[in-house]
Amino acid sequence: MNSTLPAAIAAVPDARGRFGRYGGRFVPETLMFALEQLDAAYREAKADPAFQAQFRRLLTDYVGRPSRLYFAERLTRAAGGARIYLKREDLNHTGAHKINNALGQALITQRMGKRRVIAETGAGMHGVATATAAALFGLECRVYMGSEDVRRQALNVFRMRAMGAEVLPVESGSRTLKDATNEAMRDWMSSVETTHYIIGSVVGPHPFPMMVRDFQSCIGEETKQQSRELFGKLPDVIVACVGGGSNAAGMFYPFVDEPTVELVGVEAGGRGPRTGDHAATLNNGRPGVLHGSFSYVLQDDDGQTADVHSVSAGLDYPGVGPEHSYWHDLHRVRYCSVTDREALDAFHLCGRLEGILPALETAHALVEALRIAATRSPDDVVVVCFSGRGDKDCAEVARLTEQATT
């Protein structure tokens, strides 16, 4: 084991919300009160068995957990090496892992006595999850979504509206996830006394990265238990896609102190390594401040946020969660990247071989899992965090496929 690793990698963040040097709170003074209030409410809830029982009951009865750990036999044969298993977060209610966190935070909202929630969304899955939780708890809900993403993800926009949420297209900046996040933060600045901001990933100021990771950790906890039952050991490799990094954080966190388990995060390589063509923050970025937290970011030399691109709206983000930056620097998780083209190919391959259409985000993880499996023995187990289903991406994939053939 690497001698520079701390005794327990999982023992973060500290009281200031630092994962090593990353994290913290870089927000306007107006929000400090809300963050302190949220931190206190979350700590209380975490220690409260009644809260935990309520959360677990929702995960079981409403979300349908535990999600399956499914042996992808035909993908395994195609790769020709290690056995590939899919942790089926796509089978959750609403079709992705995002619901785990949205329900957890909706419960916290209720606990704090707030009646309104807001959220940012990229691919729309977190927006849908938040709209769902808001409907279930009778909370007023507004979702900010870049107008470019509103176009790419029309189905999810409809779903949110059908559940009573208001979807606000954001026209500023690059009109994607980062700009939706800016707008949601601005809303929160003015509404903080009555509103909770349900951040959808392990990003933002403390305590969000910790809290979202905790709510998503059911993914890794279940995988651990299922692996023991199915293989009598832990997986050899676990692969997950990383935009902000919430499915990866929830999957990896219970394994970071298991040195035999290799952890691989997959970023969006887009069209290539040139600035503006990708969203591979840990691969190509450097530490800086964005959206309230100190972490790797994609910026120019002045500190202005760089343009990013990914075929996947959920990975199209110039930042990454601070805990991923921490794991990256410790070399506990290896972060690689996969291009748009490769992800689109994996989308089709998985559909044809397994009868499962992955979200384009998930397709990124599949590419790397297939690569790794090809180099390993059949004794090895590679688990893919199958973060979401591909329905939302069908129209966009069809458009791109048509574009490529004409």
Add this chain to the structure above:
Amino acid sequence: MNPIDALFTRLRAEKRAALMPFVTAGDPDLAFTQQLLPAMAEAGADLFEIGFPFSDPIADGPVIQASYTRALRNGLKLADVFRTVQQVHHSGPVQTTPLVAMASYSLIYRMGAAAFIDTAQNAGLCGAVLPDLPVEEADDFATLAHARNFHPILLVTPTTSPARAEKVVKVGRGFVYVVSVVGITGTRDTLPAELREQIRRLRNLTDLPLCVGFGVSKPEHVRELQGLADGVIVGSAVVKRLENAANDRRSAMTAACQFIQELRAAIG
């Protein structure tokens, strides 16, 4: 003595509040900013807050964000902002008007806090408002700034607890930026009633000048604040008058200067 301290010493003797307009550097270009600042100084501005355009401002409302976007559209670089500020500082009526940077910590971290302060001082800036650096994270920057007599200016809002306000006035220098409302920058019809109480509490904590911003947009607001606050910060309402500068420079500049004159007259 830091020019900010000199300004407030003088104005306290004159028993009047400082008029502190905010201007986005490079909106629509730096040549305009270079002409605008001396004209506004002549019209009655006592101190300038120079907004450093940032791609992802979260504390600012739509008016200021749009001005940042306009400024960045033409590839504005920080080095150009500093160069222009330096030129303005060494010419005409702005020589005696303190200049303060308003810059996101994202920009400052990338440049390095020490390098930022040194470059800023070299350009004639004598302090910086850091809208996204709460006091808990401000130690490193503040220590460097204190050692160089460069004033870190921190904010207090209606949601700031008394314990945190105490920390803020300990770390901050020059003046306390008193945010009058919960929310983002932008113009509002009336100033909140609680503001008087907020200022009274702060007076008990500190001798630092208290300057009120966020939502100050009318001569009536300024009249209300004269005698209550040591300074009045006017941001969005100024930037709003400059929105169309790219198409009609002269009208935009005239409108902004006229507005400053009206506000200055309201201070008395």
